Amino acid sequence: MGPHRIVLDCGLRDLAALEAARDRIETADLLFCSHAHSDHARGVREFSQRFPQVPIYGSEVTAQLLPLNWLGETVPPHLCQALPWQTPISLADDLTVQIWPAGHLPGAACALFTYHSPQRPYTVFFTGDFFMSNSRLVDGLPLEALRGLKPDVLIIEGSAGTVRHPHRRQQENLLASTIQSLVQQGRSVLLPTPTLGIGQELVMLLRSHYQFTGQDITVWVDETVAAGCDLYLELMPEFPSSVQNFARHQPLFWDERILPRVRRLGVDGHPEADCPCIMIAHREVDLSDHCRNSNQAWTVLLPDSFATAMADLLLATSSDPGPTLGWLQTLVPELESEQVQLDTYQLTTHSDRVGTTQLIHNLRPQHVAFVHGKPTHLADLAGLEELQTRYQLHLPSAGNEVEFPIGDRFIQPAAPEPIFDGEITEIDDSVLLLLPEALTTDPRWAALADTGLVQARWQGHELVIKGLNQRDLMRTVTSSDTPWQPPSCQTCRHQREGRCRNPNSPLYGLQVSPEGVCPVFEARPARAEQDDEASA
Template identity: 55%
Template sequence: MSNQRPPASSGEDDRLACFPYGVGHSAEGVCLLVQMGPHRILLDCGLNDISPLQAAGSPPADVVLCSHAHSDHAQGLLALHNAFPQLPIYASEVTTQLLPLNWLDVRPEDVPRFCQALPWQTPIEFREGLSAQLFPAGHLPGAAAILLTYTAPHRTYRLFYTGDFFLSNARLVEGLSVEALRGTQPDVLIVEGSYGTARYPHRRQQENQLVERIDQALAAKRSVLLPVPTLGLGQELLMLLRSHHQFTGRNLDIWVDGTVANACDAYLELLPHLPTSVQNFARHQPLFWDERVRPRVRRLDEQQQQNLGQTPCIVLTDETVNLKTYCGSDPSLWAILRPERLRYPSTVNDTGITGVETYLLTEHNDCMGTNQLIHNLRPQHVIFIHGSPTYLADLAGLEELQNRYHLHTPGRGTLVELPIGETFIQPAPPERNYEGELTEFGTVVTITLPEAIAADPRWQDFADTGLVEARWQGEELVLRGLSQRELLSQSSNAKMPANVDCCANCRHQRGQRCWNPASPLYAFKVTPEGYCPVFEPIEFPTG
C-alpha cells in the first residue's frame, strides 16, 4: 500500500477527496473512503481483511453505504460491524436481505441485522449538510448507485458512485435508468470500468447464443454443468432456462446444488421487489423450485447425484467445487460451460478436466454504456475503479474522455484530491498505441511490433501458445492470441469420425467458430458435434 494516509476526520469545509482501501484490481474488493468537507463516508467494504480500517483504533468513517450484496463489495461488512458496532451501515432494502449470503459459514444466529434499509430516490440526511440518495443500478436486485450531496457554506458539492451498474435489463433486474439521473449534476463520478474499452453484443443476443449451445449439448445426449457464483448469475440462468421458448415445456431436469440453491431461496423472499414481468411469471408457476411444470427445477440431493448423467440434464453448482464430483469417471458425457471472467482469473475447479468451454453473459456495461453514463452526467472528475489496471487505463486513454474530464485511475492506498474549479486543464493521455512494420515474403506476411508491447500484463495471456488468429473487422485487422485450452479443444475435433456431418468436419469451422455466412451459427462458437443445415464437408486431398 502507498504511504499516503486517508483523510482525517476534520478538514476544510470545501475539501473533496477519495482514499481507496480497495479498487477492485485483480481479486481485490472495493472499499473507498470519501471525504466531503468534514464528513467521511465509506463506500462499500469488499475487503477480506479489514485490518487497514482498524489501524487508527477508531471508526474509519462517519457512515458506511453498501452498493450491493456481491462479496467483492460487501464481504467485510460483518467484521467491520463487529469491530465498530456503533458505526451506521446503510443499503437498499433488498441488499439488506441478501447480505447474509456472504457469511454462510457463520451460524445464522451469529449474523446480526446490522444494515439499515434506505428507500429509493429519496434524499436522506445523515449529518448536518450531508445526504445520500439511492438509484436502482441494475446488475443485481437491490444494487444501488449512490448520490452524495454536501452543502458547504459557499456551494453544494455532489459525488455520484455507481457501484456495479448495468444499463440493460436482465431477467431478474431492470437496468439503471439514465433518465432518472438527469439533473443530478455531480462534480465527481466514481464509475466501474469492468470491461474496459471492449464492446459486446446486446444481452439478449448473448442469452440466445448460450441457449443454443446448451441445446446442442442436450441434442448430442450430453448433460450440461454450469459452475456459477453464489449470487446473481445462477439465478439469472435459471430464469432464462425457465422462460426461454427453446426450453419451455421441455422434458428436462434442472438440478441446483450448493450455495446457489440458498441464494434462490433468498430471491423467493424478494418477489415483490423483482420486475413486474417476473412477478407475473410467478403467479402462474413457481419461480425456481418446480417438479410439475417442465423443465423441472429441483435441489440436488445425494441420492440424485449418484444418478447424474444417466439421462441428459442441467446442473448449476458453486464455481469453487471440484467438478469431478458431478462428472464422475467420464467427463466426455458432460458439456462444462463456465462464465468468462473478463476481469480476473476463474475460480472454477476444473483441474484435470479438458474441454471446459466459456460463454459470455455480461453483467456490467461495455465501453459504450460506460461512456453514455459519463456524457450524460458530465462531471468534472471521473474516477475509474473495478477492473484490471490495463482495462481502466484503456478507458482513461480515450480521447473523447480526455478532452472533457479530469480522469483518475488510482491504485489501492493512493489518495485522490478532487478540487472543483471553473477551468479544465487537460491531462496528458497515457501511451496506448504501438507502431510496427509489415513485410510480405511471397506467401508469408510478417508483422513486427516493438518489445515494449510485452510489458503490458495482458501480453502473457496473448502470447501463451505463440499462435494467433487474425480476422477482418471492417477495415481493421484484429489479432487474437490462441490459448492452450482452445488448442486442446480444437484437437478434440480429430476424435469425430470423418463420415459424420458435424462442425468438426465442416470446412467453415475455424478456431471453434462457424464462418459460413449462410449458417445460423455464423460467428458463434460451435462444438465439434454441432450441426446446421448448410454443413459442407472438408475436402481432403486424395491419392
C-alpha cells in the same frame, strides 16, 4: 467530503488491511454497501463488529440479501439500514444521499452523495457495479433518471475496460444453444456460480428459454444457490413486472410439473447415473465428486472471465488456487481422458465500453475515477480520447490518497501510453507486422501470444488483431466451414424484406426485429446467404 468520511463497500476477506486507516474509519459517518455480491459485501459483518459506531446503509433488497454472505453464521437483524429509491435522505445536517437502481443484481444501487457547504453543494456519484442492459431478473440502470446530474466527482467501475460485448439476448441464446447441444450429445453440464446473481439468472434462463421449454431435462441446484433462489421469492414485489407476470402463471424456480424440472440437490435427490442433467452449484464448494462418480461425461462451463485463471490452474502455474477453482486440479485425470471437459461462456453483468462511456457522458462529471477492474482495463478506459478531452481522469492505486480539486478551469490530465508504433512490410504473398519488444511487458501479452497464432479482421477502416488460444484452435478444427450464428430472424430462411413468411410461426406476416427469434426458426442455407449478398 468536507468534514465527512464515507466508506464505499467492504468486500475484503481480511479486515487487517484497514488497520492502517483505523483512525479515519472509526470516525466515518457511514458505510454504503452498493450490493450484496461477496466482493463488495463479505467484509460488512466484520466491519460492523469492529466499528459498531459506523452505520451501514444500502437498498432494501441489499439489506435482505446481505446475510447470504454468511450462511450458517449469526448475522445481526438490522446489520444494514434500508434506503428508499430515488429519495434524498439526510445522513447529517449537511450531508444527503440518494440512490437509484444500478442493474447488475437485484438491489444493486448507485448513489449520489451531496455535501451542502456554505459556499455551494459538492457532489460525488458512486456507481458500484452497474449494467445498462436488462437481464432475466433485473432491469438495467435507468439512464434517463440520471441524465444531467453533473456530479463534481464520479467514481465508476471499469471491470470490462474497453471491450464491447454482444447484446445480452445474443449471449443468452448462444449459451442456451451450447447447453442444449451438450445435453443432446449425452453430456451432463456443470455450471459453478456465486451465491447470488448468475446462478439465479441461469435457472430463470433454463426455465423460460424457448430451446428448453418442454424438454425432459432435470436442472439440479445446490443448497447455497438454492438459498439465494428462496430469498428472491420473498422479494417478488421488487422484481421487474415481466418476472412477476411469469411467477403468476408458474413457479419462478422450483417446479416438477412443467419441463424442464428444477430440483434441489440433496433435498430432492441426486442426479441419475445414466441420464444427462444440468447442475448449477456454488463455485467455492468441491464439485469434483459429481463429475468423477458418474457414468455420464461432464462439461464444466465457466464464465469467460475465469479462462486465464483456469489455464493457470491446469498448467500448475498458480501456487495458490484459492477456494474458487482449486477443486478443478483434482480432475486432471478425468480431463486427460475427456470424461470431463472444460469450456467457457459469456453472460455479462457489467457494462462494456459503450455502456460505461454512455453513462459518463450523460452524467457529465468534472472528475472521473476508474476503480474495480484490472489496471490494464482501467488504463484503457482512461486512454479513450473521447473521455480525455472532456473530463479530468484518475486511476487511483491502493494505499494512495487521491484529491479532486473542484473548479471551473479544466486541466488536461497526462494521458497514459498504451499505444505502440510498428511497421508493416509486404513480403511475397504475406504481410509482416513488426512491433516493439516493449509490448511484451504488458500482462496481456501472454494471452495474445499463447499459441503464436493470431486472427485479423476489419472493423470499419481499422484492422483488429486477436490472439488465438488453445480453445479457439479446438473450436476452429471441430467447426464446419460455415461459422455458426445464434438463431435469429436475421439468419432465418423465412425472413423476407423484414417480415416473417413462415405460416407456422406466431410472427407470420409481421415485421420482425433482426434479433428476434421464434420456436420454428430454420437457419438460412449458406448458399442462399451468398446469393442474397451477390444480388444485393
